[in-house]
Amino acid sequence: MSRQRPIRVGIMGFGQTGRQIYELAAMSEDVEIVAVADIGRPHILHYLLRSEVEQPEKFRLEGNFLVTDRFRSRLVEIDRPAEMPWDVFGVDAVIDSTGKFRDSQSMGDHLASGAPRVILRTLPTDDIDRIIIPGLNEASASADDRMISAGSATTGALALLLDSLAEQFEIVCGNMTTVHAYTSDQALQDYAGSDYRRSRSAAKNIIPNNHEASDWIGYFLPQFEGKILTSALNVPVQEGCLLDVNLVMADSAVDAEAINAAMCKAAQDHPGIIGVAEDPIVSSDVIGSPLSLLFDLKGTIKAGQNTIKTLSWYETRGHAARLLDVVRLYDSLDSRKEVA
Numbered sequence: 001m002s003r004q005r006p007i008r009v010g011i012m013g014f015g016q017t018g019r020q021i022y023e024l025a026a027m028s029e030d031v032e033i034v035a036v037a038d039i040g041r042p043h044i045l046h047y048l049l050r051s052e053v054e055q056p057e058k059f060r061l062e063g064n065f066l067v068t069d070r071f072r073s074r075l076v077e078i079d080r081p082a083e084m085p086w087d088v089f090g091v092d093a094v095i096d097s098t099g100k101f102r103d104s105q106s107m108g109d110h111l112a113s114g115a116p117r118v119i120l121r122t123l124p125t126d127d128i129d130r131i132i133i134p135g136l137n138e139a140s141a142s143a144d145d146r147m148i149s150a151g152s153a154t155t156g157a158l159a160l161l162l163d164s165l166a167e168q169f170e171i172v173c174g175n176m177t178t179v180h181a182y183t184s185d186q187a188l189q190d191y192a193g194s195d196y197r198r199s200r201s202a203a204k205n206i207i208p209n210n211h212e213a214s215d216w217i218g219y220f221l222p223q224f225e226g227k228i229l230t231s232a233l234n235v236p237v238q239e240g241c242l243l244d245v246n247l248v249m250a251d252s253a254v255d256a257e258a259i260n261a262a263m264c265k266a267a268q269d270h271p272g273i274i275g276v277a278e279d280p281i282v283s284s285d286v287i288g289s290p291l292s293l294l295f296d297l298k299g300t301i302k303a304g305q306n307t308i309k310t311l312s313w314y315e316t317r318g319h320a321a322r323l324l325d326v327v328r329l330y331d332s333l334d335s336r337k338e339v340a
């Protein structure tokens with residue numbers, strides 16, 4: 001059933017992800033961003049947005065409002081969900097893309113402030129109602145869900161890859177390394193933080209990191225519980241990430257061609273979410289991709305009897321697009337509930 005009015009969304013955290021969500025919403029026909037909460041000052045947030053969108057002239061600052069051809073968004077300088085009066089803006093959902101408020105208590109603060117639903121940009125730190133990865137488990141969503149996470153870009157990409165391959169092959173175990181663009185919580189110069197290696201300059205180093213995807217894969221794909229190790233290497237690249245996955249296959253007859261054929265089928269089954277690259281691409285070629293996973297057909301190789309290595313690409317814009325997909329998913333569940 002098509003919706004009569006646009007979906008009204010609030011964003012908390014107008015960083016890299018928040019700004020991408022904003023630009024995607026401005027280009028959409030169904031989502032309006034009605035309010036943006038951030039610790040940043042409105043004219044600085046506007047300046048950052050303009051510096052990276054394709055058509056900066058379409059994003060104007062009028063007092064404390066960010067204005068596009070489709071909607072006006074109130075910019076509110078605030079640092080806690082409990083302080084943001086979401087009820088005043090009549091939002092249908094809030095996306096929290098601060099990276100700071102990952103627990104159910106903070107998500108509850110968004111709800112208590114008048115957001116009917118809150119969607120987290122990353123994985124939660126405790127129990128919430130649901131984690132949805134578009135292309136994987138939308139069917140598990142319930143209109144009663146209030147605190148939702150859209151997973152993380154890396155966990156989503158890995159889960160989609162494993163799910164696509166597990167449809168056709170039995171996978172014994174495996175490991176994933178994400179070769180990841182540096183993130184804003186890393187220091188540009190050596191700077192003492194809570195973690196030794198992450199205290200080193202992001203601009204100068206390949207920095208090994210733990211990655212929490214292994215803790216979550218079993219949530220989405222129970223057959224992989226405890227069978228996939230994950231880690232990260234943060235590298236001096238601003239955007240564009242590479243998922244390097246090695247898998248031990250049960251059947252030694254599985255070869256690179258069969259893996260590639262399975263991923264081409266997955267791309268057909270999940271248009272806009274999974275894609276395949278035939279060209280010999282590099283990380284800058286994936287910048288701006290709205291996909292969750294771009295499988296690299298040239299990257300598949302086989303070692304020995306049973307080991308397959310794959311490469312796939314992804315970046316933040318794909319995750320921003322998925323966050324809006326999750327907003328739309330819940331909106332459609334609400335519409336169905338209203339009709340019933």
Ligand SMILES: NC(=O)c1ccc[n+]([C@@H]2O[C@H](COP(=O)([O-])OP(=O)(O)OC[C@H]3O[C@@H](n4cnc5c(N)ncnc54)[C@H](O)[C@@H]3O)[C@@H](O)[C@H]2O)c1
Pocket residue numbers: 012013014015016017018037038039040078079080097098099100121122152181182183184185316
């Ligand atoms: N970008 C990535 O590749 C990536 C990968 C993995 C995880 N993450 C996580 O996701 C989070 C968001 O990603 P991002 O790249 O958009 O980060 P970002 O640092 O670019 O954006 C965070 C935004 O939230 C705002 N903010 C911070 N604290 C706030 C508070 N208390 N109240 C209101 N606003 C606040 C900041 O001013 C900033 O605008 C990161 O913090 C990180 O933990 C990002």
